[in-house]
Amino acid sequence: MKRIVHWLAIGLLAGSTAQAATAPAACDRECLRSHVTQLLWSLVKHDSTRVPVASTVRITEDAVEKPLKDVALFRSVTALRGFRQDFIDERTGVVGAHVMVEESGAPVMLAVRLKVVANQLTEIELVPTRSRTDGLIFNIDGLKAASAMMNYAPRAEQLATREQALQIALKYPEGLARAETFAAVNAPFTPEAFRYENGQVMAGPDCKFAPGCENISTQPLTIFKRLGAPMVRVALVDERMGIVWLRLAWGVQREGGDQLTAFEAFKVFDGKLHAVEAFIRILPIEKRDGGWK
Numbered sequence: 001m002k003r004i005v006h007w008l009a010i011g012l013l014a015g016s017t018a019q020a021a022t023a024p025a026a027c028d029r030e031c032l033r034s035h036v037t038q039l040l041w042s043l044v045k046h047d048s049t050r051v052p053v054a055s056t057v058r059i060t061e062d063a064v065e066k067p068l069k070d071v072a073l074f075r076s077v078t079a080l081r082g083f084r085q086d087f088i089d090e091r092t093g094v095v096g097a098h099v100m101v102e103e104s105g106a107p108v109m110l111a112v113r114l115k116v117v118a119n120q121l122t123e124i125e126l127v128p129t130r131s132r133t134d135g136l137i138f139n140i141d142g143l144k145a146a147s148a149m150m151n152y153a154p155r156a157e158q159l160a161t162r163e164q165a166l167q168i169a170l171k172y173p174e175g176l177a178r179a180e181t182f183a184a185v186n187a188p189f190t191p192e193a194f195r196y197e198n199g200q201v202m203a204g205p206d207c208k209f210a211p212g213c214e215n216i217s218t219q220p221l222t223i224f225k226r227l228g229a230p231m232v233r234v235a236l237v238d239e240r241m242g243i244v245w246l247r248l249a250w251g252v253q254r255e256g257g258d259q260l261t262a263f264e265a266f267k268v269f270d271g272k273l274h275a276v277e278a279f280i281r282i283l284p285i286e287k288r289d290g291g292w293k
Contacts, residue, residue, distance in 0.1 A: 027116045029088050029240065032095035035114050035121065036086060040099060043077040054120040061126045063261075063287035073110075073126060076103045085146040085277070087245045087265060089236035091162070093117055096235055096245050098263070098279045100143050106130070107140045109198060111263045111279045113235055125292065127263065129281045135198050136260075136280060142199030149194075150277055154242045154269035162237050168273060169244035169266040170232070176221060176248075177229035183217040188272045191215070195276040197262075203276075216276075224250075227260065231288060235263065242269040251288045259285050 027035075035052075042050040048068045061071050068074075081100035088095050096113045108128050115123035129135040160168065171187035178184055193216050194204025207213035212220055227250040235245040244266045251259040261283050267275040283290075 027090075027093055027119060029090055031119070032088050032090065032093070032114075032116055033086055035116055036095055036097045036099075036112055039112065039114065039121075039124070040080055040101070043073050043101065044080060046074055046077075048074045051124075052120050053124070054117065054122045057120075057122055057124065059124040059126075060291035062128070062281075063283055063289075063291040065291050068124075071124075071126065073128065077101050077108070078104050081107065081143075082145060083143045085150055085265070087236055087238045087243050088240070089238055091239070092236060094123075094236040096263070098265070098277070100140075101128075103130070109135070109138075109143065109279050111281075113263075125290070127261070127279070127281050127290075129198065129279065134281055136282065137198040137200045137202075139199035142196065142201070147196070147275065147277065149275045150243070150265065150267055151241075152267075152269075153240070158269040159239070159242050160268055160271065162239050164271075165239070165242060165244050165268045166234065166237055168268050168271070169246060171273070172264070172266060172276065173230050173232050173246070173248055176224045179221050179224040181218050181221060187217065189217045190272045190274055193217075193272075193274055193276075195278070197278045198280050233290070233292065241267075243267055247290060249288050249290065251285050259283055259288050261287075261290060 039051055053068060059066060059068055079102040083100040085098045093116045099110045101108050101110050108130050111127040113125040114121055132138040171185055175182040175185045175187050182189060195202050195216055201207050202209050203213050203216035203219050205214055230248040230250050233247040235247050237244050246264050248262045248264055249259055262278045262280045264276055264278040266273060
């Protein structure tokens with residue numbers, strides 16, 4: 001299993017590096033951020049014509065590919081809440097966000113990923129989580145404001161290279177594949193490192209979830225012996241903020257089985273992992289790849 005994860009890391013790193021080397025950087029950080037803002041307000045206004053999409057745009061909602069006019073969120077979202085965490089990859093023109101929205105007063109966690117080329121959206125990925133049934137955890141009180149750690153802007157000398165940051169973040173799925181502890185694969189977590197899942201502290205000094213969860217490095221990972229190794233997709237690398245955003249998916253191979261999907265942000269600087277923040281959704285097993293291969 002370790003060898004499989006090792007080669008996975010190499011493949012993902014090579015693909016990410018090649019993409020970064022060839023993609024134009026025509027849209028800077030604020031340009032990319034503005035596309036998320038524009039999309040979110042278009043959802044609230046129920047007006048998809050406000051979204052500048054390319055003729056070749058590819059869209060998935062809940063891992064189902066569909067045309068823009070059929071995206072249900074354009075009809076259901078009625079307001080934006082205060083929580084929003086952006087992830088911006090200028091090299092590849094990809095921007096993502098963990099956002100809280102409302103549907104007629106009901107809170108919804110929303111993961112957004114956009115690809116921008118020539119100031120138009122060529123990819124839109126939307127994954128809403130509306131309840132504990134959708135995401136196993138649904139702690140809205142923990143999603144009132146973005147965390148200080150994820151929004152700490154490291155100094156230039158603290159930042160890893162793109163390739164180094166990705167290698168460090170990929171220690172996380174490697175540890176899950178081993179299903180022992182993150183310490184077993186030398187994942188460089190700090191003693192203060194924490195993990196949030198759908199607003200709930202699931203590891204770190206403030207964790208009360210289960211015995212041993214106070215230390216993310218040595219926290220038991222026995223549940224993943226049942227779930228198996230995750231499927232990994234590199235969504236983006238925010239080089240300025242030291243954030244790697246991965247999409248992880250697990251599938252229990254049984255008829256009618258559901259699978260766990262997580263967009264997970266990893267804060268990396270000083271060669272260490274400082275935080276993990278995830279938006280999680282349960283989807284049917286056949287949607288394991290999220291509609292993006």
